[in-house]
Amino acid sequence: MFLKQVSLPLACCVAMLAGCATPPAARVPWPATVVAIEEVKPVKPMAISYFYNITNGRPAGTCVLRIHVDSDGRAQKVDRLESSGHTNLDEAFVKAAxxxxxxxxxxxxxxxxxTVIAPFHAR
Known part of the structure; x- marks a missing residue:
């Protein structure tokens, strides 16, 4: 009996929260116009900072991002298309974007x- 009383309100709460699960940015479609990063250059140089184990050396690689840049020049969405092979480096590139x-x-x-397709390189 107790299970039935609790499960209906719980089911209602879960159903209401399900609509909140997807952030608004994910619902906005990517712009159809796709350009290279050279066509919407950052106004200032991007600051990339990340942690790495000095005994393993500095990570190197290329991470390719897809960035939704709005008409004001601000990022609305950032998506990683290709990884550099180093999670902390990829996260630093995404944060900078x-x-x-x-x-x-x-x-x-x-x-x-x-929609901007931008490769980020670390050497």
């Missing part, structure tokens, strides 16, 4: 949202 201010992409005199 989120923080960066980009030059807005202009088409026909108007700034538009774009």
């Amino acid at each position: 989120w923080k960066a201010q980009y030059q807005p992409y202009v088409r026909d005199g108007q700034a538009i949202d774009v």
Whole structure:
């Protein structure tokens, strides 16, 4: 009897929270216009900082990101397309992509949202 009384309110709570599970940014589609990072260069150099084990040496590799840059030059979504092979390095690149201010992409005199494909290299 107690199980039935608890399970209905619990099921209602779970159902209501299920709609909150997907963040709003994930629902926004990626812009159809795809450009290279050279077309929406960051306004300032990106600061990349990450931890690594000095005995293993500094990690190297290339991480490719997909960045939704809006008409104001701000990142709205960042997605990793290819890993550098080092989780901490990938996370540093993603964090830098989120923080960066980009030059807005202009088409026909108007700034538009774009999808940017950007390789990040560490040597």
